[in-house]
Amino acid sequence: MTILSLDYALAPEHMYPIALEQCQDGLLWADQHRAELGVDGPLGVGGDSAGGNFAALLSQWAVATGGPTLDWQVLINPVLDFPAVEKASTESHRLYGDSPMLSTEAMQVFLASYFESPAAMVEASPLCTDIDCSALPPAFIAVGECDALHDDSVNYAKKLRAAGVPVQLEVYQGMPHNFMTLTNISGTARRFLKDLTDATTAWANGANAGQP
Secondary structure: OOOOOOOOOOOOOOOOOHHHHHHHHHHHHHHHOHHHHOOOOOOEEEEEOHHHHHHHHHHHHHHHHOOOOOOEEEEEOOOOOHHHHHHOOOHHHHHHOOOOOOOHHHHHHHHHHHOOOHHHHHHOOHHHOOOOHHHOOOEEEEEEOOOOOHHHHHHHHHHHHHOOOOEEEEEEOOOOOOHHHHOOOOHHHHHHHHHHHHHHHHHHOOOOOOEO
16 A cells, blocks of 8 residues: 655645645646556545545545546544534534644634635535535544544534445544544554554455445
């Protein structure tokens, strides 16, 4: 398996959609240079937190524009509904919005540094898409039970499954945002790494992971 890690411009100096467009360019480049990269199998995207947002948006963009064919998407603690962050409108924001790992208040500050308009927030929210989700690739979605973004993942898994997309949703009990950094002290975090490795290995070998 070949892994390509992308760097991109950061806010507030570079606001939406600059970073996303750079990731789109990176995905196009990777698809066009498969031989150079030694890639002759499935192509997928993945990311954590804001990177999970990019991975979901890239999957939608590839379908909407006839871009590279993606075989899977990995979304780890993704932010998928920016208007819900702005309004703290989901149950998980109300229950876990004060988490020291990532608070709702901190995310709301980030919004002001990243978006120039409410319309941009909606455009960057995969949960708000009106594209035909049935053509999206199978998804592995991982989120902590005690993450303010928990409901984003659960709601997106429901949206994809309703469209017939295979989804493996893993909710890790007692875990906050960014829990994969806790592998030295948490068996649950280590189980996430195994789940992720198993899912991506299966996809790399041509399996269709997840449950529709």
